[in-house]
Amino acid sequence: MSFDRRRFVRTASGALAFVSSYGLLARAGIAQTQPIKIANILDRTGGLNPYCLKQIKATAMAVDELNAAGGLLGRKLEIIFYDSQSNNQLNSQYATQAFARDKVDVLIGGVTSSSREVMRPIVNRFRGLYVYNALYEGGVCDRRHVSTGMVPAQQIEPLVDYVVNEKGAKKAYILAADYNYGQITSKWIQKYLREMGGQDLAVEFFPLDVTNFAPVLSRIQAAKPEVVWSALVGDAHMSFYRQYESTIGKKNLMLVGTVYGAGRENVALSPAENEGVIMATSFIDTLPTAAAKDFVERFKKFSGEDDYIGEYGEYGYRGVMLWAEAVKKAGSVKPDDVIKALGGTQFNGPGGLYTIDGQTNHTVMDIHLAVGNANGGFDLLKSFKQRQPVDTQQVCDLIKNPNDNRQYEPKL
Amino acid sequence: MVQQFATGAYLVLFSVSTLVLISLGLAVIFGLMRVINLAHGEFIMLGAYCCVFSVKAGMPLWAAFAVSALAIGVFGVFVERVIIRHLYGRLVDTLLATWGLSLFIVGAVTTFLGPQGQGIATDFGNISVGSLNLSVYNLILSAIALGMLAVTWVLARHTRFGLLIRGTMQNAEIASAMGVSPDRVYMVTFGFGSALAGLAGAVLVPLTGVSPTLGLAFVAKAFITVITGGQLPLIGTATASALFGTIDGILAYVYSSVVGEVGLLIVAVIVLRLLPSGITGRMRSGL
Numbered sequence: 001m002s003f004d005r006r007r008f009v010r011t012a013s014g015a016l017a018f019v020s021s022y023g024l025l026a027r028a029g030i031a032q033t034q035p036i037k038i039a040n041i042l043d044r045t046g047g048l049n050p051y052c053l054k055q056i057k058a059t060a061m062a063v064d065e066l067n068a069a070g071g072l073l074g075r076k077l078e079i080i081f082y083d084s085q086s087n088n089q090l091n092s093q094y095a096t097q098a099f100a101r102d103k104v105d106v107l108i109g110g111v112t113s114s115s116r117e118v119m120r121p122i123v124n125r126f127r128g129l130y131v132y133n134a135l136y137e138g139g140v141c142d143r144r145h146v147s148t149g150m151v152p153a154q155q156i157e158p159l160v161d162y163v164v165n166e167k168g169a170k171k172a173y174i175l176a177a178d179y180n181y182g183q184i185t186s187k188w189i190q191k192y193l194r195e196m197g198g199q200d201l202a203v204e205f206f207p208l209d210v211t212n213f214a215p216v217l218s219r220i221q222a223a224k225p226e227v228v229w230s231a232l233v234g235d236a237h238m239s240f241y242r243q244y245e246s247t248i249g250k251k252n253l254m255l256v257g258t259v260y261g262a263g264r265e266n267v268a269l270s271p272a273e274n275e276g277v278i279m280a281t282s283f284i285d286t287l288p289t290a291a292a293k294d295f296v297e298r299f300k301k302f303s304g305e306d307d308y309i310g311e312y313g314e315y316g317y318r319g320v321m322l323w324a325e326a327v328k329k330a331g332s333v334k335p336d337d338v339i340k341a342l343g344g345t346q347f348n349g350p351g352g353l354y355t356i357d358g359q360t361n362h363t364v365m366d367i368h369l370a371v372g373n374a375n376g377g378f379d380l381l382k383s384f385k386q387r388q389p390v391d392t393q394q395v396c397d398l399i400k401n402p403n404d405n406r407q408y409e410p411k412l
Numbered sequence: 413m414v415q416q417f418a419t420g421a422y423l424v425l426f427s428v429s430t431l432v433l434i435s436l437g438l439a440v441i442f443g444l445m446r447v448i449n450l451a452h453g454e455f456i457m458l459g460a461y462c463c464v465f466s467v468k469a470g471m472p473l474w475a476a477f478a479v480s481a482l483a484i485g486v487f488g489v490f491v492e493r494v495i496i497r498h499l500y501g502r503l504v505d506t507l508l509a510t511w512g513l514s515l516f517i518v519g520a521v522t523t524f525l526g527p528q529g530q531g532i533a534t535d536f537g538n539i540s541v542g543s544l545n546l547s548v549y550n551l552i553l554s555a556i557a558l559g560m561l562a563v564t565w566v567l568a569r570h571t572r573f574g575l576l577i578r579g580t581m582q583n584a585e586i587a588s589a590m591g592v593s594p595d596r597v598y599m600v601t602f603g604f605g606s607a608l609a610g611l612a613g614a615v616l617v618p619l620t621g622v623s624p625t626l627g628l629a630f631v632a633k634a635f636i637t638v639i640t641g642g643q644l645p646l647i648g649t650a651t652a653s654a655l656f657g658t659i660d661g662i663l664a665y666v667y668s669s670v671v672g673e674v675g676l677l678i679v680a681v682i683v684l685r686l687l688p689s690g691i692t693g694r695m696r697s698g699l
Contacts, residue, residue, distance in 0.1 A: 049528060178670070215423055216668075219665070236629065246549060248538070268530070269531065
């Protein structure tokens with residue numbers, strides 16, 4: 001038959017309708033067949049990656065386990081990973097991209113406090129949900145933000161108590177990284193020290209790229225403290241622990257680290273450099289519980305790596321699982337629904353029982369004080385069950401003020 | 413009082429030596445060849461990795477230093493043959509090419525060696541001056557840095573080889589008319605400068621550890637020192653390092669590391685404003 005214009009238009013529109021019917025059905029159909037998207041923004045490269053490399057794999061393992069169990073609400077989970085390269089500009093760019101272009105259902109990531117403060121306003125702007133898996137200086141009061149890591153009342157208070165009262169080291173010299181985490185954490189250390197009868201001789205701040213600590217080591221020796229507190233962060237600052245051991249020695253002067261261990265320093269440094277550093281943690285690989293052992297085994301099998309995992313690796317796992325519990329409780333993946341279900345959400349994880357406190361969106365967890373040993377690991381000193389994030393609870397009440405959006409800082 | 417002076421002297425010595433260490437390789441290449449090697453930081457980083465792997469393979473530290481210097485020297489010769497050789501006299505092009513090379517090296521190291529940091533420990537301990545402990549390794553580093561300066565000076569001044577290099581730098585045409593191949597001289601000089609950079613990385617790694625982005629921490633300071641030093645590579649680098657190292661060492665001791673760095677940069681700005689061609693810019697002879 002000959003194709004005149006009328007016939008052509010008829011045939012073509014029929015073909016078009018036929019071809020697009022699948023797309024129309026799929027869209028009208030059901031977003032149910034579309035996966036739930038998780039944006040994971042972490043530093044795979046750059047000076048902050050010691051905190052992230054295991055967390056990236058642990059997050060992937062958690063998603064893998066959830067998918068193997070059938071996914072969430074009948075949908076599979078999918079991770080969209082962005083390498084922020086230890087550069088806050090990329091955190092901001094990728095967070096915006098995740099919500100605007102990739103339309104993710106939740107943002108999980110960021111390790112430094114500066115990257116968190118860069119991404120929080122973006123999460124608020126897009127009315128999303130942000131799960132922050134890291135220990136930090138406390139005080140963030142934002143219903144769209146969930147913290148699964150330790151805050152000062154959980155970590156620093158028992159550390160100061162132990163060092164001042166049990167070890168008798170009252171005169172302290174404090175070193176901290178020069179950004180919001182170091183500045184606020186050093187204030188917390190000073191606050192707790194003064195409350196418990198200790199004395200802070202000096203506080204010094206170091207930009208993240210400083211590797212020469214010879215001047216401050218000389219100043220420390222001149223000041224004659226009884227203990228040195230370190231809130232140093234990142235790859236470059238790891239050289240402080242090397243230089244401290246070769247110049248002063250932990251046998252001669254006690255050293256406490258608030259972020260020590262989180263960057264897997266016990267693996268990167270030599271056994272002698274690791275031995276003797278006192279720290280507080282909510283998870284180490286050698287916790288004497290079945291849950292911890294099982295997690296370490298599964299991680300080794302999943303990742304193919306058999307070296308030390310550490311607290312930040314476990315944070316990645318617990319963050320995804322806690323969020324998943326909240327999603328199951330809410331019956332929906334929409335941020336506002338999940339936020340309503342956060343309070344009271346619990347998960348039994350590798351480090352024990354985790355409970356999200358609805359008043360602050362922070363997590364109640366078991367805390368352990370530990371000291372580095374000569375085998376590249378940690379020995380437990382004391383354990384505390386289910387410590388509350390008291391520092392943030394004292395200033396933040398999301399139930400009364402759900403629109404609160406700021407970070408509270410301690411006053412000395 | 414004596415204690416404070418000893419501490420100050422130690423910190424100044426260490427600061428000056430670190431600057432000499434990281435700048436000497438760049439000074440040799442820039443001062444003698446007028447080639448701006450923006451991948452200098454990456455050569456340092458490769459030397460550091462070489463040292464870490466050598467020590468982990470069981471070599472003693474001194475052997476690891478030698479191996480790193482040699483390996484990066486060879487790598488430098490390779491880079492010169494493949495890239496730099498085609499770009500002599502073209503300043504902006506060498507800038508671009510070496511910048512691209514630095515990005516490539518960082519990416520390659522991240523891909524093949526992984527992004528995580530690594531390090532080695534030193535068992536050198538400390539010595540006591542009064543009630544103050546000084547790290548022995550810092551003193552060793554200072555000795556090596558000043559030794560590198562001395563060896564380079566001796567090589568340039570008192571060997572035939574140094575004479576050939578200086579002659580070619582002064583006037584390549586006449587040198588070639590006298591039977592010296594400028595091509596060969598440039599290749600060896602670039603290799604020597606790279607070996608110095610590799611050795612710097614190896615010597616620094618017990619203190620700082622190494623990761624793919626290590627070069628970024630050093631390249632800026634090295635450039636400031638070399639540019640402020642002026643056209644004579646050895647005298648310029650030595651005086652610029654002495655000046656900046658003293659300022660940085662004293663300020664860092666009295667106030668803090670941040671003040672030390674800021675002070676160093678302010679002094680660099682002032683010096684370059686007063687002496688635009690660098691400290692040795694006006695000097696006619698010398699090395």
